Amino acid sequence: MEATYRFGDYELDPSRHQLRRAGAAVHVEPRALDLLCHLVKHRDRIVTKNELLDEVWGDRFVSEAALTTGLRTARLAVGDTGSQQQMIRTVHRRGYQFVGPTTVLRAGPTAEPGRVSGTVSKPPRPVIGADRQTIQFCNADDGTAIAYAAVGSGPPLLKAANWMTHLDLEWATPVWSHWLNGLARDRQLIRYDERGCGMSDWVAPSYTFDDWVDDLETVVDAVGLDRFPLLGVSQGGAVAVAYAVRRPERVSRLILAGAYARGRRVRAGNAAESDAAALDLSLARVGWLHQDPGFLRVFASQFLPDGTPEEWQEFTAFQRRTTSPENGVRFLEEFARIDVSDIAHRVQCPTLIIHARDDARVPVSQARELAALIPDSRLVLLDSRNHLLTASESAWDEFLFHIDDFLGE
Template sequence: MRQTIRFCTSRDGVRIAFATAGHGPPIVRVNNWFTHLEIDWDSPVWRHWLEAFVQQRTLIRHDPRGSGLSDRNVTDFSLDAWVADLEAVVDAAGLRRFPLFGLCQGGSVAIAYAARHPDRVSRLILYSAYPHGAYVDGAAEKTARQAQTLAQMIEIGWGRNAGAFREVFANLLMPDGGKEQLKWIGELQRRSASPETACRLWNAFHAFDIRAEAGKVSVPTLVFHVRGDAMVPFEAGRQVAGMIPNARFVPLESNNHILLPYEKAWSEFRKELDDFLKADEPVQTVATSELSGLTSREREILDSVARGLSNGEIAKLLRISEKTVRNHLTTIFAKLGLASRAQAIVTAREAGLGRN
């Protein structure tokens, strides 16, 4: 799948990498740890998840601070920092109102963002979310000790091809996974973050607490949770659904924290997700008629931008200079009121360009 990777700057100056792929109205995925924009499409861990989102929509996702293609040298991993990163991404992408999906710790970020920006989120989808981490007031002492033990194992064993940690992590993540998934778990660990950063991320996630903000969410919300989830207990998802007004809770029959493509639960998840998104309110888009003010050459260039081509690639394709491409883009941005290339990509795809 062709994707376009761009960068934006969060409130504290951290550069966040985000990617756009697919066609149609947008959906934003709040990325969790253990991801990498460049290799997720090749991964048997995440590939089927991405394919599910891009079938009829434009997927916008980002690498979390400290990992993937985003800035690695980061000190602040707080919930507020993660929300600020999401704010920067959706603004850079030129999105106005959109459905928002959050998995695990990404669910905490999605809940906080939806509570703080009800005008921007049309629908909220949560998977394996939790109300608070193990290090906050109210958490059981045993849960905190377990989290601290795993933090020590992460610092020692993260990214290794063998050892106790890999087996423990694999059993928490997808106990029913095969050899291919097991191999990629190590690869994703190595590519996504250093052991030190992975440990800091883990500890940060257990300081997240969305109990005060969950009750402020006012958008339609769908909450998924796997009954046999060993990473985030089923009860945590049930609690989250109970905190969000009018949220609908969907239990899934599986033991895997990350569902596998051949599971019945995966098919059920896909159907529930598709039905929920079909009921989404009409997304604000740029109508095709608004592109009528563009010349045929400008439409050609905008179509190429929507397909993820660089200025140099567009110049070569159309046999014009890069300067001419830049001049045309300046005119296109002015005519359509665009502020960034990422916004141009989303706008063009919403209008039906970039499909070939």
């Protein structure tokens, strides 16, 4: 068994892939923890950038932004900063070195709970705030109950609702768990389930785009937010755009991820595209109403084309628990009719548009359209095919880096 290292109030156990502070587990993103482990193990020397990229990311191509994000996350996890550098020091033009006074607590095999046939079982990694999250409810004007929750501490970031969310179950699914941990670090992340989905009422008088925008405003009022940055993912991006236009005095910055201004039926430019959009909706209607396993698997692969069969299975199981088949059809029909292209030019706040370059669900042309429509906007394209970025791809680290940079943290 590998050694365990102590520095200050912290203990790092590489064999169990765990960092503890005063006995309590500290959650660290997997790659950032791998980076920290490598620096601590080789604390007797300077570790170059290339070595870290090779050891932590292997043969994946990643930009220096991913390394910068990983170092920042590792530093924050051990109470360090880029300016203090009491634990991880940057050596100009040479690399990085772990300089915190370190004691080796254990080396060699040691009997521990969970040890079977010479191996040690790894406990599940804790997540930020999963057990401290408080779910509350507010009522829309038509009486629909909307569930919302806040987690983390620091300046607020409000995430507009999008399809296939569940305030409680999200913590346990690889579809969303890394999103929550990444977005809630050093912030208070506020999110809610849209009507017909998750822990909000599944039965509502209507499920229109205007209802979604109204529900966002209801949550803002319930939480008591004054001025805040707003994140919109997928169709939640159009909702966020509409709200930013409606309440410019409240939205300080806008982040649009995998978003679009016009739904598939609206943006169809010719008869062939219109027929394809209609066929896609017809297949989705039949597949969702009958919960056809073959369709649901194909549907999952559209969101996660580079996902594994296990991730597709998890995605399918999660979507079944987030809404009813009837609501799934309602959502898809409404998504196809979305159109904020005539109001996007009225967004007044700085806007960051992030999109996977080869998004298989929402084409990158939609991100370019948003960037052309919104005056004070900038577009960042990531090397990915996934509509919902996964924790294992390098694009995820870059996604968080750009958000942190845009929000000035």
